[in-house]
Amino acid sequence: LSAVPYIGNTLVQWIWGGFSVDNATLTRFFTFHFLLPFIIAAVTMIHLLFLHETGSNNPLGLSSNTDKIPFHPYFSYKDLLGFYILLLALTSLALFLPNVLGDPDNFTPANPMVTPPHIKPEWYFLFAYAILRSIPNKLGG
Template sequence: LFLHQTGSNNPTGLNSDADKVTFHPYFSYKDLFGFILMLIGLASVALFSPNLLGDPDNFTPANPLVTPPHIKPEW
């Protein structure tokens, strides 16, 4: 399976047999390598530093005796 079929139109009229690259070994392995690299990167962030992209307000300890200022009583 090639990216360009034999006899495809070539506007320059030159022989393009040397420009053909087989699809399966080259592009399949290239895409697989990129997928594995991204998976390793995301897994390392998720496993080794899960709080890296978190909101800083989530690290403030809660005080059950104080109501947040944006909550007002209805009376």
């Protein structure tokens, strides 16, 4: 952003909230991160409102006067029914059978004196773990 002629450095300082990345930068990016979904939802609602008022344009220029089924009473209730069934299933699973989907290794009693042999990092750290395991010396890794 600082490569933009004339106003680049001013834009960078305005976005950062100072001359360097600091607490003001974190606050601004957190606020932007929090508000962005609401802004996207509002723009989507405005788009749907205008689409509902004017109708969709046909790129071929042909008028299609076919019988249309309105979305709201039919598909909205169908989606709400599916949402309630999913919510009921997830709530009953969480309340009545909370340990069904748990990892079996989480149910073994902990021994603070022994590190379990099955511990390994997540898949995105396996390359670094393999590099560390390939060095046999304790001083080297």
